[in-house]
Amino acid sequence: MxxxxxxxxxxxxxxxxxxxxxxxxxxxxxxxxxxxxxxxxxxxxxxxxxxxxxxxxxxxxxxxxxxxxxxxxxxxxxxxxxxxxxxxxxxxxxxxxxxxxxxxxxxxxxxxxxxxxxxxxxxxxxxxxxxxxxxxxxxxxxxxxxxxxxxxxxxxxxxxxxxxxxLHEDRKATRRMRETRSFKELVPANPQEAIDSHHFAERFGLFLIILLGEVVVEAGQAAANAHVDSFDGWGALVAAMILAAALWWLYFDAAAEVNLKVLELSGGSPTMARAIFAVGHMLPSFSLLLVASGVGLLLEEDPPRIAYWLPCIAIGMYLLSTRVFMVTTNRAGRAARLVLLVAIFQLGRLHETLSPHPYLWLLAALAVTCAALAWRTGDRQEDEDVAAYIGRE
Structure with missing residues (x-):
């Protein structure tokens, strides 16, 4: 980064x-x-x-x-x-x-x-x-x-x-930025107030790594406590690892660079730092915490009903709050992603039809699919992502 x-x-x-x-x-x-x-x-x-x-x-x-x-x-x-x-x-x-x-x-x-x-x-x-x-x-x-x-x-x-x-929030400057679509409106007059963009982006990226690590830790501890000794049990642990890797990809392949670029264009604006990092990263961070808890519960011998709801709702919140999943210039593609997102939020209803381990594989497969859809290539897509970010702020 x-x-x-x-x-x-x-x-x-x-x-x-x-x-x-x-x-x-x-x-x-x-x-x-x-x-x-x-x-x-x-x-x-x-x-x-x-x-x-x-x-x-x-x-x-x-x-x-x-x-x-x-x-x-x-x-x-x-x-x-x-x-x-x-x-x-x-x-x-x-x-x-x-x-x-x-x-x-x-x-x-x-x-x-x-x-x-x-x-x-x-x-x-x-x-x-x-x-x-x-x-x-x-x-x-x-x-x-x-x-x-x-x-x-x-x-x-x-x-x-x-x-x-x-990180003070200058609402008037934010409003002018939306009207002019120019980040120059947010550049702080006092250089001392400016945020170092690279350091800030790196700090929050590292914190997300910690939370992704908690997904892996909870999966490993739950599997060890359950004394996994079957192919199905080891497979569920692999699914949890794949899920964590896909969530890593969703952020670090696109969102991390877009967030950094937006903060750089704003001249290290504390208002923008507050919006996209201090406040904007709180929900995806807590979402990863819920994913970790849900995965840990699903790998237990007799998981409760909430174990099915926690990870699917958390993955949906993570996709929404990191933004890049819904960024596309193709209307049909946006509609398909919206349908997929709604379906992810409803996956908890499968608690009566799917056992925990296949359910984990379903979550992992959907996370990989979302990561593939959000995969961006080239500077043109990054510029489109930044433009979309301005439009959504």
Whole structure:
């Protein structure tokens, strides 16, 4: 994804990602251990808070990172409360949020210090971000004594105001871009606010790799726990691996490059970075988490009904949210893709007619088909994808 231009992902960022691997695994286990819709909604809420915590570190290094000892120490310090928050997911899912909320508050203390380090808080941008994290710290701490559901409203307010400080959304500029179909409307006037396109695209690509890895991990663990010793069982494991590979192809063959190009054309606009990465990648990321949970359940000895619905709905959401699957200049092709997409969302109805292992093969086959349909070739198709993106924003 990176051809040598722009900032590269640092080693300390990759180490911090290991902590989020732990969090992703805990969220997947939450759904697998209690396979019901309530668990899915709880996982989504917890994922949302952890997602923006991760984005805080990504934006910090993207704009101000120099990969020197003081900043490395701050990132490593931030990994400690983040890791505690990951382990605290289980009690938080049952309503005991004290450790989880305090850990998120402590993480934001580190982020506030890192953004305001060395008097940088006096600058307009870094001062705005530091203040926003200070407000978030207070809201997360206070939420410990606030009953549900108001507690989660405080969390949402904390994230909303800090995300606005990190990546402000200029609605007027976005409207002008749609009218003129020119990304120049979004170029930030202050160069300090600009996002390094290559680094940002690479960070989110690496996070999707983590989530795709969770699909493989859940499949492997479920197969091992079920003591696979038949051709059918090993075949289902292979199907799960093929499914993960097809989902990888759907993003990295086309969507990743289109997203990078759009952000580059906007001059690293924080508004565009927020739209296509910080917000735009949240749904496909959570979709992969649901795919991992569904695959893990399907490989168990007696999977529940929800095991059929989770992966098909998640694959449908992934196709919609990554956009490239529906991008085509052929009307008949678009109609056929729409029909296929609707059919994927309905596959859960097959729980009464298909056993889990053949169902996994069906999911894998459809994912491969979608990847083949979305396969783009040449710069002309990429330009069409970008034009379609502008039209859909």
């Amino acid at each position: 990176n051809d040598g231009e722009g900032k590269r992902v640092s080693w300390v960022e990759l180490y911090l990602d290991l902590i989020f691997v732990l969090a992703v695994g805990e969220l997947a286990h939450l759904i697998v251990d209690e396979p019901e819709m309530r668990s899915v909604w709880i996982a989504l809420g917890l994922f949302f808070t952890l997602w923006w915590t991760w984005i805080g570190f990504s934006v910090l290094y993207n704009r101000f990172g120099v990969d020197k000892a003081p900043q490395r120490l701050l990132f490593l310090a931030g990994s400690v409360p983040t890791g505690v928050a990951a382990v605290a997911i289980a009690p938080a899912s049952t309503g005991d949020v004290t450790v989880f909320a305090l850990s998120l508050a402590a993480t934001r203390v580190v982020l506030a210090i890192a953004n305001g380090w060395g008097g940088a808080w006096r600058e307009v941008l870094r001062g705005r971000i530091t203040i926003a994290y200070g407000i978030s710290i207070a809201l997360f701490v206070v939420s410990i004594w606030v009953p549900e559901p108001l507690r989660y409203v405080l969390w949402a307010l904390a994230i909303a105001q800090e995300s606005g400080a990190l």
